Amino acid sequence: MxxxxxxxxxxxxxxxxxxxxxxxxxxxxxxSDFSTCPEVKDAIRQAVEDESFGYPPPPVDLQPAVADFYQRHYGWRPNPEWIAAIPDVVRGLFLGIEYFTRPGSGVVVPVPTYPPFLMLPKATKRETHLISAEGGIDPKAVEAEFTRGAGALLLCSPFNPLGFMLERETLVELAEIADRYDARILVDEIHAPLTYDRPHLCAASVSDTAAKVCITVTATSKAWNIAGLKCAQLIFSNEADVQRWEELPLLIREGVSTIGQIAATACYTEGDxxxxxxxxxxxxxxxxxxxxxxxxxxxxxxxxxxxxxxxxxxxxxxxxxxxxxxxxxxxxxxxxxxxxxxxxxxxxxxxxxxxxxxxxxxxxxxxxxxxxxxxx
Missing domain, CATH: 3.90.1150.10 (Aspartate Aminotransferase, domain 1)
Incomplete structure (x- = not known):
């Protein structure tokens, strides 16, 4: 390249x-410093030619594009109608803590971690529960923090900055623990396309319980280097979360960029x-x-x-x-x-x-x- x-x-x-x-x-x-994906550049160029500068439409093209990409690459096809467009992944995690966890419950953050993960509990007025991520995520350490009142785990998968991938057994156990303590797992999958020796495994896909407790957030901003276009995706995996999302005011749910939505759709459909x-x-x-x-x-x-x-x-x-x-x-x-x-x-x-x-x-x-x- x-x-x-x-x-x-x-x-x-x-x-x-x-x-x-x-x-x-x-x-x-x-x-990244790589030249931009040609198909994405073409989609942006066409959007400029078409003067697509107004408010974004509903993500009816983006939703199946995300679902189909997940099926091709990860073997799991989320319900397209349960996918929402949001400005960025950190916003999605913020909304996950604020509106989908027990009020006032703390947040488990494995460290070392992507720095905004350390800011999110404070931004949502929650207690931060730190555990070690060195050597992987230890479900017992997560459970210990849930017993102390934490109500969510922030999980970067694949993990930034240590670069490890989580095993199925770990994800299944984390989901069962979260369910037992009425807690949620907020999963950042922004780096999921960038794996070297095996495909990414989606946390929400490993069991029915995982689908119940996980909320997945992702974006094309790392793999295709378009972070400035402001379009990420919230992927819900149970109907109750979808209903909760739809009850939230539009002021909270909106903010995605029109051209970002077009570019993200091109990444998922033409960026393989x-x-x-x-x-x-x-x-x-x-x-x-x-x-x-x-x-x-x-x-x-x-x-x-x-x-x-x-x-x-x-x-x-x-x-x-x-x-x-x-x-x-x-x-x-x-x-x-x-x-x-x-x-x-x-x-x-x-x-x-x-x-x-x-x-x-x-x-x-x-x-x-x-x-x-x-x-x-």
Whole structure:
């Protein structure tokens, strides 16, 4: 797949490329550097030609597109009529906590985690119940927090930033525990198309109980790199949740972008070939950084993800351990996510986005080596 040169990437003027000075290479936020899927560009171009700039229609094209994509790729076809369009995944998780969990109940957050997961309990005025995600999600740890009053589990599947995928047995057990404690599992599947060695398994699909307790949120923003178009999907898997959703005021349920809805539909209906080309390239890049980054920074441990284009880097045994992101920015002019933003286990860690070209990754290795040499 083609990756534009650095000057062309900067010309995109997206958050990834605008947050730092021009001499800094960004490997932080989860935007990829690949050229946009041609079919998606065509759909957007046609929408502009048609002047599709008004309020969005009901998602009658998007709903079956999502359901059919899920069937093709994950072996589960959700009811198209139970799929809602919303602006973004974090909004969906917020609404899930606010309107589909026991009032006032706490939220279980496995850490290290995607930083907004740590903000959501506070935003909904709920207590945060932290558990460890290192080594996977432990159902017994989740159950212990449910006994302390938590009423929801925020589950990123595949998991960001550690990149692991959840096993069927774990998902079945989590669903049974949630049902036993009148709790909900809010599942973020935004990275689901980006798996390397086996298909994603949808949490809501593993049992009738899972369908009852899970609410799934997803989007095309990671796999096709269109986060700025603001169209995610809430996938309900039981009728009671659908009825509850339809009772909510339109003010709460609306906000999706018209062109985002068109683009997302194109991703799901015409974007399979793009994924087929992207996955092998990402797998090669993943393997490359797992081999090369420890050479650049002796002592560095690189977590090899099963999914996502995000690697979790452990600098504890390196001269950068005190503050890896700051020191790499200062001495290497390279921007990574500060691991501390992902929770206490992120101390001496950083998250690295490898969805770019081999040439840019080579430069990342050189800059990290430069920072290491300066501090060693």
């Amino acid at each position: 083609k990756v534009p040169c650095v000057d062309q990437l900067r010309a995109r003027r997206t958050k990834k490329w605008m947050a730092f000075e021009d001499d800094v290479l960004p490997f932080w936020i989860a935007e 070939e793009f994924l087929k080309q992207q996955i092998p390239q990402l797998r090669s890049l993943r393997d490359y950084i797992c081999e090369e980054l420890p050479k650049a920074v002796p002592g560095l441990k690189v977590n090899k993800p099963e999914a996502t284009y995000l690697a979790w880097l452990d600098f504890q045994d390196t001269p950068l351990a005190e503050d890896p992101a700051r020191l790499l920015l200062e001495h290497g002019r390279i921007a990574l996510n500060d691991g501390r933003d992902f929770g206490e286990p992120g101390v001496s860690h950083a998250r690295f986005n490898f969805a770019t070209s081999r040439e840019i990754l080579d430069e990342a290795c050189e800059r990290m080596a430069r920072a290491y040499r300066h501090l060693a």
